[in-house]
Amino acid sequence: MSDLDQQSINTIRLLAVDAVAAANSGHPGAPMGLAPAAHALWKKMNFDPKDTKWINRDRFVLSNGHACALLYALLVLYGFDLTVEDLKQFRQLHSKTPGHPEVLDVPGVEVTTGPLGQGISNAVGLAIAQAQFAATYNKPDFPISNSYTYAFLGDGCLQEGVSSEASSLAGHLQLGNLIAFWDDNKISIDGSTNVSFTEDVVARYKAYDWHVLEVANGDSDIEAISKAIDEAKKVTNKPTLIRLTTTIGFGSLNQGTHGVHGAPLKADDIKQVKEKWGFNPEEKFAIPSAVAESYAAQVKKNQKVHEEWNSLFAAYKEKYPELGAEVQRRLDGKLPENWADSLPTYTPADPAVATRKLSETVLSKITAVVPEIIGGSADLTPSNLTRTPGAIDFQPPSTGLGEYSGRYIRYGVREHAMGSIMNGIHAFGANYKNYGGTFLNFVSYAAGAVRLAALSHHAVTWVATHDSIGLGEDGPTHQPIETLAHFRATPNIAVWRPADGNETSAAYKSAIESTTTPHILALTRQNLPQLEGSSIEKASKGGYTLVKQEKPDVIIVASGSEVALAVDAVKVLEGSGIKAGVVSLPDHHTFDSQPLEYRLSVLPDGVPILSVEVMSTFGWSKYSHEQFGLNRFGASGKASDLFKYFGFTPEGVADKAIKTVEFYKGKSVLSPLTKAF
Amino acid sequence: MSDLDQQSINTIRLLAVDAVAAANSGHPGAPMGLAPAAHALWKKMNFDPKDTKWINRDRFVLSNGHACALLYALLVLYGFDLTVEDLKQFRQLHSKTPGHPEVLDVPGVEVTTGPLGQGISNAVGLAIAQAQFAATYNKPDFPISNSYTYAFLGDGCLQEGVSSEASSLAGHLQLGNLIAFWDDNKISIDGSTNVSFTEDVVARYKAYDWHVLEVANGDSDIEAISKAIDEAKKVTNKPTLIRLTTTIGFGSLNQGTHGVHGAPLKADDIKQVKEKWGFNPEEKFAIPSAVAESYAAQVKKNQKVHEEWNSLFAAYKEKYPELGAEVQRRLDGKLPENWADSLPTYTPADPAVATRKLSETVLSKITAVVPEIIGGSADLTPSNLTRTPGAIDFQPPSTGLGEYSGRYIRYGVREHAMGSIMNGIHAFGANYKNYGGTFLNFVSYAAGAVRLAALSHHAVTWVATHDSIGLGEDGPTHQPIETLAHFRATPNIAVWRPADGNETSAAYKSAIESTTTPHILALTRQNLPQLEGSSIEKASKGGYTLVKQEKPDVIIVASGSEVALAVDAVKVLEGSGIKAGVVSLPDHHTFDSQPLEYRLSVLPDGVPILSVEVMSTFGWSKYSHEQFGLNRFGASGKASDLFKYFGFTPEGVADKAIKTVEFYKGKSVLSPLTKAF
């Protein structure tokens, strides 16, 4: 390794050390161990610090996100919109250098990481998107997409099940555009990895059909690291795992121990390491000028590559005007004009249909006109109805099962990886609108990924069928009770539970148009009637008055399958001389974003409100005075038997409504939306 | 194979076929494919159908729970408290034969399965518990525990990340008492496993350090299956995976296709298979008398083994009276007398301490007097503070890292497996009280397992530290917002968020005394003062008045770190002439179980109530009129900066309280607990 390389690597290490010391908080060990690999890799990567969204950039994912000081040091050295001043604010409120890499806060971060196992799984999604994009748009002599996805991951990422799921799928999909580096430093927070992690990782990844390389000395042999990257690229039909044997906290007095994992180096330790490496021990955040110049020169080269790509793409647009316009539209983040005209609408004369089936109809209409919609299912395709007629699977062509330009992904029984991969596909850019199907109850398996979608503004769509006890015989292991509450309580998730065909179309409209909010569409297994008074437009407000009454005695607010039940209860209540209105509230998140005036027109002061949803009532007091739901686990049985047993019949709802009316008689009633602050 | 074996296997197959047909719902394919293995295995298992809780029984886990018709058929044939009449009610409401095996509903079911990957992970927990129990209590010539755990699993279970995590750990732990059968039928719901699952499973399990055997013909070679089980038992320092190549739906016209996975066989198909196997096609649920007699004879033999064990244990109790009494106490499900006296108590004179640290103190006190408390952490031991001084790790002795009698489990970064394993340890019996540590935010990774704990009444304890933005610099990827709402909305989970030392002791008292309810203890990273007026007794009601006022203008209800904040706000409010009471509500679940009269004494009619919790307000309207919380993701920064920025200061809380008082002035106010029904 050249002296300049060594100095550059030590600069990265010490920037990380100084940042963690300034914060008196953070993780110096992994940055010190991984600086050589990062230095060697970034030299080979194509990216433009001045255009972080360039579609053909190579992507770097730091799956062990706690090592973010490493990434921030690189971003500073490579001239991204991040400076040494930002490093000095490491982990401080409102800084651009938060405690884990946050895609919304730090220019140059591709995906938010920290929760272990997510980054490498996002990287699989990035690689899938690149393969799909390239296969769809590349033309002979016009390789407009040929970028790589690189990921660093630690022992923790390898232990998390989500990474196992994603890695197994990546091997199956033969993603040669994915290159991951395992920081094999034999240390985790509990100390030696020997206490719990003694499996043969290399053999496991070979079993997944990955190409595995080993670098014996990741601390200083950057030639070997560079060579491994070149080797990895030569194998185009397998993802590569490069095992890097490194020393955590390399250079520190405590190197090789968990003492350097998650705590700043002590002052005397910092002093000795700076002296050892020829840095001024009194100086902090030092960037030797030779180091700065060499990275700046690298950036210049990279920008030339970017310019060449610009020319290539310009020529592509001339030669393939239609495809070129489509790519440009996607890069501009615009949907095809009038795409929403393809959304089906319904009248009460149309037959009763399950919303999962209505979802299939929507998908078949919109995938025909929006090429950036791709999706799949976690092995529940015939139940989720997520595969549209004539769809081609996204598969390695050599399998004979599909094409890389295919738009349907067979995720296998891997909900969590599906969630992380969906996030990665969205993070790729190019306006990808991607969905994944599973039973609503098993979205919970992917909670870690769903949360990161919300935090990172990945507008992905969960097609979550079998949404209540309405799934029937599979029983309580499969019947969601708490699931909607869980995701409604999470910031920035739209949780739609449409009641009929028009509302299903509205849910998809919201999902496809969103660029920042993940959507969960909770859909029924059982048939639901088409409602009088529903429309895409009304439902698009998240909540609206379905059955309007002059001076109602009570308003019933419901979602999904319970809306039709509420409408039937109105008729029962008429018999008791009670005037009941009905509000359909398919999505709390969208409804909450409406002006208060509108919301109060739907849920006004002066009328007692009863919520009806055949799941946990938790949270419904936000919109109602009284709640009818299911605050217990369900049961195995025919759906019709279950609804009856738990009292979810027109008569059962009417009974609760009567009790509500009687209880509030003579009391002054404020809308639950009318609040003190 | 003998004719009788063949007839027995076909009887199992046809009972399953008839049950699914009667329900017109369910999964015949896996039972038909797995009947030979089940028949061969159960012949070798020790169990007593008349004493399903016998501690030294071999345990059978059907990880592919959708194949439950297979298990139910076996339970009927072996004379458990389940009959052909129950099979006829398969998947019907209130039957003893629900759509997936439910431990609370079906005699002989060890753990509830269906959500894929859980069963095999529970089996790892069962095997850990058996190893720990045996190492703790077995004596030379007194092998009072030497049972095996067997599991069947399908392709889906192998694809789920939770099983990868658990299997990796099982290999590390050298669990020779665990034998799993992979139903390698090359079919899942999406069709051929080739579409998404082409990894080399055998190589992967070898990489985990499992002993792997292969049975080429699982459809009829029961000698090979028997031999494989014997081979498996010979290897005592590795878990065994037996790969069974089978034909899904063996015997059906559609055998070997996904058409037989999840739908009943058609009438003509049932007819042909019965005829082919010499059964009367007109008869349903047939059990040939030779078959019935042979299983009955097997039961007799098994019961003799049980009786021999009874004698052995009686002799053990004579020879080792102290240990014998301890085992007997544990088998009786009783805690040591006066164990709760060891719980620490505090006064306001005691220093401020983080509740994670208070938790460590409780654990060190109670583990000393309650031998059935075992626990661990998902690689966050120094952060969760879950390892008590002097603890010995649960490790294979050959590693030199611990003993099988050790009581501290190094789970690695495997939260989901930890959850499933904890459930399995509880399911073993012997009064195990087991806990697992992680950050509160990452309990969500294990949502699938937590939900099953609640459904199956596994009283396990999550030590969930770093419970809010109070964790500070790690930022929003680690700061829970929705987590408490998620688990509070789930039936049968106690979600404690103690405010000080006495409440932390109360939380553990509830957790250890519970036999049916999982507990999540949300604990702070930051120090909290010891409150005036708290006590174990009061906190044990789940909620209580901490600051009492005559005719308060407002009541502030809070949990955890916000209780002390509320107390400080009271003083600020005094300055504005406002009398504020404070209610501490550490656990909604426990509070909800108190008589309404008590609850109304805490949250009475006539006083506006403001909730304060620095997380999602979702669900708090159940206990309050106004909610102050954090309905957005947090941020990276010093905890003190974050609390200030988001307004969680005494002045900030007082401001909300003043607005609450002003808003409700002159309005009649009902307690949120006063409901119409």
Ligand SMILES: [Ca+2]
């Ligand atoms: Ca490590």
Ligand SMILES: [Ca+2]
């Ligand atoms: Ca299968």
